[in-house]
Amino acid sequence: MIRLLQIEFIKLWNNRASKVLIISYFTLLTSIALVAAIKFDIGPIKFHLADQGIFNFPYIWHFNTFITAFFKLFLAIVIVSMMSNEYSNKTIKQNLIDGLSKKEFILSKFLTVVTFSLVSTIFVFIVSLILGLIYSDFNELSIIFTDLEFLLAFFVKLTGFFSFCLFLGVLVKRSAFALGFLILWQVLEGIFRGIIRWKFFDSETTDTIMGFFPLQAMFNLIKEPFSRLGAVQSVANQMGEKLALDYYIHWYEIVIVVVWIAIFIYGSYAILKKRDL
């Protein structure tokens, strides 16, 4: 397993474009700390974002995992191109001739995906922990470690998304087309939602059905955290609205994404096995 990871590491780290993207991705993950520096101080109006409670434990786990998940697009490019480059350089052929089995080939890519997700999760954990310790109003240990399932959801979400990218890379063989296909898929899910909502079901059933589609399923894992913010809640209360959203992560949402991961990885293997290179 270490050997497979080392193989992939040599391939990625010696590629300047991949290296730059990986470094910028992790820099961006860290840069979420900069949000804390947002501070308006115009005469009587004093606004300091860090004081609005976004860095309070346990809310910070929710907020940071939601925001940082958007940066995953950087790594998506790396993953799609690490797959499609193997096709365009025909190195996949040479790898197999040199004695890598097709299973090992896919496994080495999947392990890389898992490693990326794991390192991102650890990164987000550390950055959030530090930010929280500095700005949070509550510092009891039991509160700090509440809601850590957001990190699990974050890990599963990233792994799912990257596995999807990997699958598209294997399927389409060209990085630009694979990324285009990813966007197209997002649009298709939207159109499909519109059609079934319009013609067949009420909004609740539509949401349930859409929850089985890969991208929606990944999005559902971590719901938007803004309506949970104290300030937003109080505004809503004044307007007489009650925001009762279900923020929590359900086991079946995790299961759906894990099943998609299995389908994508097995699908990549099946395609590769069937193809004559």
Add this chain to the structure above:
Amino acid sequence: MSTILTVNHLTKKFGHLTAVKDLSFTIEKGNVYGILGPNGSGKSTTLGIVLNVVNKTNGEFAWFGGDTSTHEALKKVGAIIERPNFYPYMTALQNLKLVCKIKDVSEDKIEEKLDLVGLLDRKNSKFRTFSLGMKQRLAIASALLNDPEILILDEPTNGLDPQGIHQIREIIKTIAAKGTTILLASHLLDEVEKVCTHVVILRKGEKLYSGRVDSLQASFGFFELKSDDLEKLTSYLNSNEHFGNIKQENGLVTAILTSELNAQTLNKLLFDQGIIVSHLVKRKESLEEQFLALTKNVNA
């Protein structure tokens, strides 16, 4: 003598096209094999199948007696297929290190092999800066990293300039001299004739011949003769029991032998008959002539 590769009734179809048809042959350790055939005769497909990159339709093949899985076996094989494939953004050294990881061998031999193919001074240059000849030589170095039981080369001199072709041939000869088993696929007959001891001849996916190169050229050879008195010469040759077919073309008589006869004896016999020859050469059919004869027979 141990068997390295056995191919049994191998068939590959691409849709309607049958690229390889019921092919069987065996590769023994220590020999230099050539796979010969015109373009599109199924050479590369056959190699692709045994190298795990093309799926077979029917039949089977076994490496080293079939005790190991194909991908494990391939770690003991060195192979280059058509064009050299490496990561263009990595240096020669980095690429070879990667191959070592894949093959699960130590990196000690990298310098030695780069030296063998004459690329040691370019080890830190990126692969994309290499000329085709250098790329091909790097591919050979890469294939040799594990000191393979067998080296498979598919059209190793394709697209190279004469100097490049010469360099590659010299390298192949050096490797063959060390006793490494080699399987060389080529449509260049003189290339195969120069280095191979055994040959498999394919045409449209079918095997026409497989065996030693010398037994392919089993005939006794032929004489090419010239003389001022052609009539006397041909009539004598026709009466001699050593000769079969006698042809005459542009004043050059070609007499095919049906039994052993050496040039000195013939010269003496002719002289005794009062026939003076101005040109006397004993030749064997070249592999090319044999090959053309063989492939033509099937056409008819």
